[in-house]
Amino acid sequence: MVGLFEDPSSRPLADRLRPQTLDQVVGQDHLVGENGPVGRMVRAQRLASMILWGTPGCGKTTIARLLADVTDMHFEPLSAIFSGVADLRKIFEKARERKAMGQGTLLFIDEIHRFNRAQQDSFLPYMEDGTIVLVGATTENPSFELNAALLSRSQVMVLKRLDEKGMDDLLVRAEQEMGFELPLSDEARQSVIAMADGDGRYLLNMAEELFTLPPGDALDTGDLATVIQKRAPIYDKGQEGHYNLISALHKSLRGSDCDAALYWLARMLAGGEDPNYIARRLLRFAVEDIGLADPNAMSQALHAWQSFERLGSPEGELALAQAVIYLGTAPKSNAAYSAYKSSVRSAKETGSLSPPMHILNAPTKMMKDLGYGKDYAYDHDAQDGFSGQNYFPDNMPRHNFYQPVERGFEREVNKRLLYWDKLRQERQKS
Template identity: 60%
Template sequence: MCPMADLFDTAASESGPRAERPAPLAERLRPATLDDVIGQTHLLGPEGSLRVMLDGALPSLIFWGPPGVGKTTIARLLADRTGLHFVQISAIFTGVADLRKVFETARNRRANGQGTLLFVDEIHRFNKAQQDGFLPHMEDGTITLVGATTENPSFELNAALMSRAQVLTLERLSLRDMELLVQRAEKELGKKLPLDGPAREALQEMADGDGRALLNLVEQVAAWGATESVDRDMLAKRLQRRAAQYDKSGDSHYNLISALHKSVRGSDPDAALYWLARMLKGGEDPRYLARRITRMAVEDIALADPQAQTVCLQAWEMYERMGSPEGELALANAVVYLALAPKSNAAYAAYKAAMRQAGETGSEPPPKHILNAPTKLMKDQGYGAGYAYDHDQADGFSGQNYFPDGMKRPVYYVPVDRGFERELGRRLDWFVEQRAKRGKG
């Protein structure tokens, strides 16, 4: 086996005038038409929603999706397709004075018979007042706005702006899309990448659904000048895996905690561990995870396994004592326990039903027989009269009514036939039967 250094051509370039550096591969491969765009077939396919829009006047749009999936490219191609002048700005670098100039130029352009497609990258970074500033220019046709955001527009954009634009979701590129992109890059480069099958797949995985990141990686690999096929391990040594997209205060934060919660609820410990790991790798605060994991025990396991809550609290305390990374294993243990525990939301559903009815019944007082009577006046008014002390009953159960007088007895709690709640169900059935026998239901 030859050493790694022998696989790569390290010969110095010949002396002489330096050739002009070619444009980056991502720029050279920028699609010239909408048909050239890889991915987003739900928008750009024959029946795609964006294709249908092109049959009429192009409305203002919001592109919502992760980085490197074609938001800027598609906006530019839409301008070409509709004959609009393309203007691109970024909310990060554009202030109020810059926006005024953009709108004024667009107004002059419109007076000369040409419209403007204004592409605003990172539009969610504009504040409310700045977002409101687009509205009159959208309404009078001065601009057709195409905004791009990686954050959920429902939370980050004004309702007024959202009502004047259609939101289109762009998806991260699939492995099939990434392979097509690599093939297109190889054609542009005029050579195949020196990667075996597993390494080629690993290269695509490193890009994490980001086409621009993939082309940057392809460019690096092509520059090695390898003379023999590179395997997966060697590729991993030469390249760093791209950090997964994760914003602890953004949309991906809520998506991943939702995935963790639903994996636990669905009794899948492997999936639950995966999403836990994704969040920890992304830098999530383990204390936030400890709190949410404990919430899962209360909401989704509850009385089917009362021990689950104790397991979560102990894991939380272990993390506080040990810190990272050792304490994170305690959280992983709790996640596995919850995923495999019997599930029940019966108590949660009962609590919500009781809260609803408590709001509907207003200020109905308790029945007088269960009220304390510390004064003679209260005794004279019947407080406490007829109360049956349950411990004095032979079976420890009086069967008295504890709801407001005149209120039809509701049923909130319906235990599931799983775990410890199966035993609670048997107890409840006995109480219901005894209450009916004694005619006090």
């Protein structure tokens, strides 16, 4: 509600775009739609206590407010972070008075999992006699965080994280509210949606910042990073020699020139470089540039570092030299490094997609009822010890992040991967 003298444009964009009816709620049709459980309650005007479980910014508070509006109940919001038993007693007393006058009370508890066991138990008698209808919101698994007694008197409603379409719908609404489009290229618009990671409130906060930019050409993804992210700090130019020499050592090892690498090692040690810094870089090189082409490279680098720590200088420097020779002459592969970078990029693009239901653990009855762990195939019981099930999120295509090279030990790893790919394709057809 806007005050008489309040300028609506002074309110945050996310607040101005808060849905006024349930059908305006984005991304939760499975709950608030005509055939959803909440939608059916509203049509029958018989609201049951419920726990809204979902990620931040998916509409939990909004749904609670709208439920109070459409059922003509008094809306009583409370945060579990800032409230205690004394606050609850006052609310229960006022709710009892309203009940006597013929009006119900919808008690909305944000972050309900923050209440301890005794506080949660205090709701029970008032829920049972109809003094309040409890709507709790939580980002945590109710099975772990809420009392069994409270759960038995409530329905758990699982809200979905907003998908790409829902997020784009929010941006369109924001543009309609502001009267002009966001200054973004198509790719930059997708980047903003990906950065919000299913959080509608965060998305609208970013959009509000972008709306304040002066008129100009549409921002691309590069421009976007300068607007909504801090630039990485620049190295002190006084340390240029330090970084030049470690770069020379690293690239000499990558080029399998152990003689040049030994030269740069000697240069750095003679210049007073900390040997522990060099040892750390050698371990990093073993992981990034050799990887599974020679799994022993990491052990050699780590043992050289440990040997230096025990021997000290100058004897321990020979251990570093030995590691340089081993790493320089080892077969090279950055396949593991590239696979990890690709997986990180994909993880950022897809956000917080849930694992497929069949590989989720189901330690509680509620989670089993929701389908957690259903139809999981135990690989050790399968033919060849390989079930071929999908372990990526549903609706996400399979990615082959790891592409081993035909060098060193990775040649053998590649044979296994090809064999499993063949089995997977055969068993998905059957």
